[in-house]
Amino acid sequence: MSRIHPTAIVDPQARLDSSVEVGPYSIIGPHVQIGAGTVVGPHVVIEGHTTIGKDNRIFQFASLGAAPQDKKWAGEPTRLEVGDRNTIREFVTFNLGTAQDLGVTRLGDDNWISAYVHLAHDCQVGSNTIFSNNAQLAGHVHVGDWAILSGYCGVHQFCKIGAHAFIGMYTSLTQDVPPFVLVSGNPAEAHGVNIEGLKRRGFTREQINAVRAAYKTIYRSGKTLEEAKAQLAEEAVDSGEGAPQIQAMLDFLGTTSRGIVR
Template sequence: MPEIHPTAFVAEGARLADDVVVGPFCAIGPEVEIGAGSVLRSHVAVDGRTVIGEGAQIFPFASVGHQPQDLKYRGEPSRLVIGRDALIRENVTINPGTEGGGMLTEIGDRCALLAGSHVAHDCRIGNDVILVNNVMVAGHVTIGDFAILGGGSAAHQNVRIGAHAFVGGLTGLENDLIPFGMATGNRATLAGLNIVGLRRRGFERDAIHALRRAFRSVFESSEGTLAERTAAVAAEHAGSPLVERMVAFLQTGGERAICTPQSGDAAARA
């Protein structure tokens, strides 16, 4: 049976794996499901139609699955799904989806949400993502695998952040950040590629060099439009996996513009 502290409240209907540990003063709602090996340290509140995968570590005063902060929400049966081995530190807030965003907020495996970070309604977060302290992720944001958002940074509603991207601390990201890109600044600009992250992840040297050449062709040239330069890079670097991922992101498009270098540093034009 789960190990439930006498001061904790677990509502009838909640489904907890046999070895889940629920610490003092936690509150678990009736539609919550928590996977094997998970530990709720103390004062954790989990509610709504929330599924938490195996091996989660959730620290005091985290609020998981409660009603989204969207004034259009009318109690629709939306969900929150969190993958395996989540690390959810103190005062983290994670909201479920809404009718306007697909009814689902989803967080992948092995994600670390550090103290005070917030994930709003209808976000889609990949695997191995790190949100450092006090990161604010607005509604409908998509974050790719292995992305890192530095402390105190903020992602605007509907922004896309590509895989292996890095957002610097205290950065306000208003536009889409390409895979492998690095954004910094009060209002973010594209500061280059996350070369350190690429090396740590073990990408081959030749693949990184090809990505660097492609990045320069797209963002450091003043010839043609961004779309035209992207198409030229796609043809030139066909078969290069990192470049193809960057190109696919640029050509797919979203509701926000693309984060580009600061004007004058690299004259990228949309």
């Protein structure tokens, strides 16, 4: 029995695994590739040079691989890449990349993407993230693994959000968020460490304490960012089990170009 509904329009050049399901009235373009076990719901449009991995669930009215909302885009064959086991809910929009950046928008594995979420051109999103309803990323945003973006938060272009960070509801984010940090507000402010999230993911007490100490160095010591980075480098050497977490924060601070939320 065919897994493609007779009302769906799938271009003959599209490459779909034989186990892919496509619901009524969905449209799949010629440059699309979809892996085994993925279910495409009704009224979904997947276009552009888009690759989707295995065992994804794409709900009705999602739009994946449409042209980037960037006036500089001139029809270049840029891409969208989606990994495995993602849940992509209703009215989600993922755009292609642009030639001015990496040329690809990426979503990793095991992400939970709620309704009305927008990933603009050239966004790079890791794995195991949660995007609540109406979380919006402008172009060129990077989001690390296990980050959580609450409902209606908006992220300015070129911002970076570190792994395990938590962005509160209705937050307006215009600067970078280091790993493990909890921010909220308009404008955004740091409000401590995402301790509950770290506990749920199995971080030890020593690791969490190391992250808390690093947070205090960055946000509570009165040091400049450069002074804080120098102290973190020293702390990373003597922090035992928590050293990788401090190093992750230090590495992130070395890549920020917009400054961090303070």
